[in-house]
Amino acid sequence: MAIKILRYIKNICVCVVLTFLISSCRDKANTSIETPEETIETVKDTILDTIDIPVKKTTKQLEEDLTAKGFKTFTYFDEKTQDTILMQQYFIAFLKKGPIRGQNEEETEDLQKAHLAHLSKMYELGYADISGPFVDDGxxxxITIYNVPTLKMADSLAKADPMVKAGRLAIEVHPWWAAKGFSLR
Known part of the structure; x- marks a missing residue:
């Protein structure tokens, strides 16, 4: 539906710009005049450059892109939906109680702020997709789910967390497979 609306808007823009160009060409004397086909292509290219329409990649293209970046992937065919499902390897970092838990209240608060800033940065950079605490006192x-190609990268990013550096948290990272593009419900 959104793509249809964007195409409709694009067509209106093409018509408006084309009308403007044709009317302005009448006022210009002895200038090179494009053929209608050239004018349409010029206007079309200009509009397409200004409207950012997301291009949906095929499963095969996504798989090739991920593989080129070093990610592990595989596909399978879902009989029920008749779709090819792309699976990607992610890494789950379990954040566990660390050996150094004696920080005072102010230090703990500062570490928590730095920890949340680190997780936000990982998300903004596209390295982490989901992070969150457990509500029990276990x-x-x-956990943090890292969207990176290697265990070494996930481990390094998790160890850069200020809470881990301070010893308040320890990490344990495991490879994990999930369907690419599926959302939580």
Missing amino acids: AIRG
Whole structure:
């Protein structure tokens, strides 16, 4: 539906710009005049350059892009939906209680702010897709799902967390497969 609306808007813009160009060409004397086909292509290219319409990639194209970036992937055919599903390897970092838990209240608060800033930065940079704490008081305090091609990268990013550096949290990272593009419900 959104693509149809964008195409409709694009067509209106093409018509408006084309009308403007044709009327302005009448006022110009002895200038090179484009053929109607050339004018339409010029206007079309200009509009397409200004309207950012997302191009939907095929499963094969997504798989090739991910593989080129070093991600592990595989596909399978879903009989029920008749779709090819692309699976991608992610990494889950389990944030566990660390060995150094004796920080005072102010230090803990500062570490928490730095921890949340780190997780926000990971999300903004596209390295992490989901982060969140567990609500019980167990040994595992939370998780972060890293969207990076290697365990080494995920481990390095998780270890850069200020809470981990301070020893308040420890990490345990595991490879995990999920269908590309599926959302939580």
